[in-house]
Amino acid sequence: MSRQTIALWGCGRIGRVTASLLIERGHRVPWLIDRDPAKSALLAQDLGQGRSCPASPEAQEHPEVDVVVDATGDATLLHYWNDVLKAQRASRVFFTRREPKADVRVMIGHAGDLPALPRGVTVDMGSCTGNALVPFISHLSRAFSPEELSCRVLHPLKQEKVLSLRSIETALENSLADWEPALADRTIAQSMELPVERGMALDLSVCFAQPVSKRSLESWIASLPTRCPQIQLSDAPPTSESIVGNPSSAVIDPGWRLVGNHLRLLLWQDNELGVSARIVDLLETLR
Numbered sequence: 322m323s324r325q326t327i328a329l330w331g332c333g334r335i336g337r338v339t340a341s342l343l344i345e346r347g348h349r350v351p352w353l354i355d356r357d358p359a360k361s362a363l364l365a366q367d368l369g370q371g372r373s374c375p376a377s378p379e380a381q382e383h384p385e386v387d388v389v390v391d392a393t394g395d396a397t398l399l400h401y402w403n404d405v406l407k408a409q410r411a412s413r414v415f416f417t418r419r420e421p422k423a424d425v426r427v428m429i430g431h432a433g434d435l436p437a438l439p440r441g442v443t444v445d446m447g448s449c450t451g452n453a454l455v456p457f458i459s460h461l462s463r464a465f466s467p468e469e470l471s472c473r474v475l476h477p478l479k480q481e482k483v484l485s486l487r488s489i490e491t492a493l494e495n496s497l498a499d500w501e502p503a504l505a506d507r508t509i510a511q512s513m514e515l516p517v518e519r520g521m522a523l524d525l526s527v528c529f530a531q532p533v534s535k536r537s538l539e540s541w542i543a544s545l546p547t548r549c550p551q552i553q554l555s556d557a558p559p560t561s562e563s564i565v566g567n568p569s570s571a572v573i574d575p576g577w578r579l580v581g582n583h584l585r586l587l588l589w590q591d592n593e594l595g596v597s598a599r600i601v602d603l604l605e606t607l608r
């Protein structure tokens with residue numbers, strides 16, 4: 322495996338988790354950049370490596386690295402990344418989000434082939450919800466015929482510490498449209514924010530074109546991790562706490578139910594670690 326040198330932009334929730342995982346897996350993160358230098362300095366201190374570096378407005382002055390990980394969520398940085406790539410200060414820029422304007426879209430665990438990743442490109446790594454749902458659905462739709470999907474995302478707190486249950490927006494239908502366009506038109510997705518810090522569940526309901534036998538679904542689910550190692554099965558019902566620290570894209574709750582042609586199941590994910598772990602997977606494919 323080649324060790325990569327990384328500049329991490331955005332030292333918030335995802336940035337912190339991504340930087341720790343990168344270091345744990347043997348990569349170097351010498352540059353930490355945030356709009357708030359106190360955040361990048363604190364992260365450098367916590368990691369015991371890396372330097373807080375001011376965000377330079379000049380692409381030519383960006384530190385020279387193999388990869389930039391953009392965990393800022395700031396879409397206005399796109400032009401800057403194109404300039405950084407043109408100036409050959411980095412060979413690739415990975416977004417910890419779904420970014421429609423990125424050059425390459427990657428969904429690790431999708432049933433199709435991994436796209437080529439030439440130098441000089443920006444890379445969309447998918448959203449947390451897309452990473453949880455799309456691999457599962459892509460494999461499911463190759464084995465059975467889902468006709469309609471409905472999915473409610475149970476997402477932890479985003480910004481404000483609003484300790485209440487509330488309805489929030491989700492781009493999950495867009496993620497499905499990116500990867501499984503034939504199903505996207507037959508999908509309804511909604512999202513609720515729950516008063517928990519971390520750990521997410523997708524409450525998925527699938528209606529198949531024909532009835533499916535419980536035995537065939539059971540054996541398909543049991544063999545899924547051999548085809549898609551980013552998906553894990555759980556023996557015990559997960560909780561938002563027990564899922565934290567699990568790097569899978571999705572953990573299948575054992576309490577799924579099938580009635581006729583209607584399947585109901587929960588997919589769990591550590592929403593902060595899921596995308597970060599996929600970035601590390603992708604780095605390990607780079608030469």
Ligand SMILES: NC(=O)c1ccc[n+]([C@@H]2O[C@H](COP(=O)([O-])OP(=O)(O)OC[C@H]3O[C@@H](n4cnc5c(N)ncnc54)[C@H](OP(=O)(O)O)[C@@H]3O)[C@@H](O)[C@H]2O)c1
Pocket residue numbers: 330331332333334335336354355356357360376392393394395398417418448449592593596
């Ligand atoms: N949280 C999740 O569950 C989750 C899961 C998967 C993916 N994501 C995606 O990951 C990205 C980061 O999410 P997050 O939850 O980590 O957000 P966050 O906690 O708000 O962290 C983002 C950090 O980046 C900084 N930042 C913003 N724009 C910047 C810029 N132009 N230059 C330098 N620093 C900048 C922010 O500073 P300010 O606070 O000063 O703006 C903040 O410190 C988003 O795109 C999000 O959609 C989030």
